[in-house]
Amino acid sequence: MHLETCWTIDTPWTNLPECPPAALVLLWANLSQRTVTTAAATLLRRFPGTALIGCSTAGLVHEGRLASSGLLAIFWYTRHPIQAIRARARGLANEWSLARQLAAAIGGQPTGPVLLLCEGLHLDGERLAEALSSSLPGCPMVGGMAGDGERFHRTSLLWGEDIQEDGLVALVFPPSVESTWASGCGWHPIGPPRTVTAAQGPLVLEIDKEPALELYSRYLGPHAADLPASGHHFPLLVTPPGSKPRLRSLIAVAPQRQGLRFTTAIPEGSTVRLMHASLPDVLAEAQATAARLPSGWEAALMVSCVARRHVLGPLADDEAATVTQTLGIPTIGWYSYGEITPCPCTFHNQTLCLTLFREQEG
Numbered sequence: 014m015h016l017e018t019c020w021t022i023d024t025p026w027t028n029l030p031e032c033p034p035a036a037l038v039l040l041w042a043n044l045s046q047r048t049v050t051t052a053a054a055t056l057l058r059r060f061p062g063t064a065l066i067g068c069s070t071a072g073l074v075h076e077g078r079l080a081s082s083g084l085l086a087i088f089w090y091t092r093h094p095i096q097a098i099r100a101r102a103r104g105l106a107n108e109w110s111l112a113r114q115l116a117a118a119i120g121g122q123p124t125g126p127v128l129l130l131c132e133g134l135h136l137d138g139e140r141l142a143e144a145l146s147s148s149l150p151g152c153p154m155v156g157g158m159a160g161d162g163e164r165f166h167r168t169s170l171l172w173g174e175d176i177q178e179d180g181l182v183a184l185v186f187p188p189s190v191e192s193t194w195a196s197g198c199g200w201h202p203i204g205p206p207r208t209v210t211a212a213q214g215p216l217v218l219e220i221d222k223e224p225a226l227e228l229y230s231r232y233l234g235p236h237a238a239d240l241p242a243s244g245h246h247f248p249l250l251v252t253p254p255g256s257k258p259r260l261r262s263l264i265a266v267a268p269q270r271q272g273l274r275f276t277t278a279i280p281e282g283s284t285v286r287l288m289h290a291s292l293p294d295v296l297a298e299a300q301a302t303a304a305r306l307p308s309g310w311e312a313a314l315m316v317s318c319v320a321r322r323h324v325l326g327p328l329a330d331d332e333a334a335t336v337t338q339t340l341g342i343p344t345i346g347w348y349s350y351g352e353i354t355p356c357p358c359t360f361h362n363q364t365l366c367l368t369l370f371r372e373q374e375g
Contacts (some may be wrong), residue, residue, distance in 0.1 A: 014190060014307060016312045016343055017088040020075050026055055026086070033060045034088035036095035036184050038128070039067030039171055040347050043082035043162060046061035046097040046176050047247070048171065052084050053174045064097030066182040067171035068130040069205075071160030071319035072348035077337035079322075079330045081162075087345050087362035090112070091372055093187035099172045102180040108137060110145035111181055119149065125190035126153045126355070126370065131181040133158035133350035135169035137215075139277040141181075141258070145358040153355035155368040156183075157316040160350050163242075163323060165264060168350065186370075192279045194368040196354055196361060198260055199298030200288040202250060208236055209283045217273045220285060224271035229263075232287050240266050246321040248363045249275065252284040261290065262320045275352060276362055288363075292328055295321060299332045299365050303339035310369035313337075315346030317365045322348045336367065 017030050037056055053065060073080040089095060100114035120126075127149075131141065136157060145154055159168035170177050186192075207228075211219035220228050221225050230237035233247060244263030252258040265274040281286075299317075315336055322329040329348075337344040353359070353367040 014089070014091045014311055014347065014370060016090065018075055018345055019086045020073070020080065020083055022083045023274055027050070029059055030088050032090070033063055034182060035091045036089045036097060037063055038064040038087040038089070038184070039321050040070050040073055040085045040087070041083070042073050042080065044084065049084070049171065050174050050176060050198065053171060056086060057174065059084070064095060064184070065171065065173055066097055066130060066184060067207045068159035068182070069161055069169045070347035070349065071162050074315050074320055074333045074344065074346040077088045077334045077344070079333045083321060085345065089184070091190060093189050094353065095187065096185040098183045098185060100180045102132070102136065108141040109144045111141065112148040114315060115145070115181070115183060116148040119185060123188045124152060125186035125188050126192040126368065127186070128155035128184040129154055129181055129353055130170055130183070131156070131158045132179050132217055133171060134162055138351040140162070142353060142358045142360040154353060154358045155192065155194060155314065155355055155366070156171050157349035157353050157366070158351035160319055161345060170293065189373045190370055191372050191373060192368050193306065193310070194281065194354055194366065196299040196352070196364050196366045197301050197302035198250060198364045200260060200290040202286040203289050204284050204287050207286050209279055209285055212279050212281050214278045215275045216267060216270070217275065217279050218270060226266055226268065226271040229273055244330065245323040246289060248288050248320065250286045251279055253280045254282045258278065260361065260363040261301040262318065277360065288306055290324070292325060294330055295325060295330065296335060300335045300339055302365055302367060304334045304368060306369055309371070310342060311371040312323065312369070313340050313342050313344040314368040314370070315344055315365070316349050316352045316363070318347045318352060318363050319350060320363045321365065332365070
């Protein structure tokens, strides 16, 4: 297998490949839906009948660089067909229905990795990962959530020339395609472990029976004035009862209720710790994550959290460059509102997730 890419800001494509790909992925950042659908129509006129999926992002990764706006078309070439699947979420947040739709479309057939592009604001990523693990046990699912820059207003998915704002779209690679992956974050705990004593879904109201916003603000000191944006620098490490710890990003505050809103539901009784990282820590972990992966692979997918981009600021370019240089193979990807890794399917925040691909001979 191999991949080719074309990147443009908003002008017509001028350097499209000659050969039709097995599948197409179109990623975009800071562009209107009309621009995206026009670009999709151009691609499908050139390659009629080719599966095309895509999503909005919080930044594009291409040739070791980060782009804050533009279109990135990714052409996947494999010896065997790639299946495209769309699942719709009626009522927006219905993670178990999406997992069942995806499983029904795959139909119990053996697959290679499944690349997921998911709506980024209404779906509960952790609940989706749990549903996917139950419905498709052992299926290596990678990818992540769509993004909307740092606006958190609206995320979009692409299916052919159609825009949708719910559910997920996916590419199912053939069994001949293998994958391996690694993830890393670079955050470190500060302060003692504490317990969530009142919560409603993703809204944490009390920690150790103290108003959550009051406690959080006390730790942040002068940074509290910049909430919720400064919350990217101080995620929570959340360990629900009987579960493994996961980083969770703060996305909003509820001053009238003294609450903190995170990206997924946080159950009462969860143990939480405030986390923090320096810029060198985050960049060093990116290089170390890429270095943990083996050589001999053909293409790489990088999905990194928008919170990492916010924390790194102008140095976010260095994360994409460091990963691409360390891997030494074509690397594409996006900055997301949540990352997905396989076996079991797991949802992450504040994390860099790397997946390598190659196709077996024959």
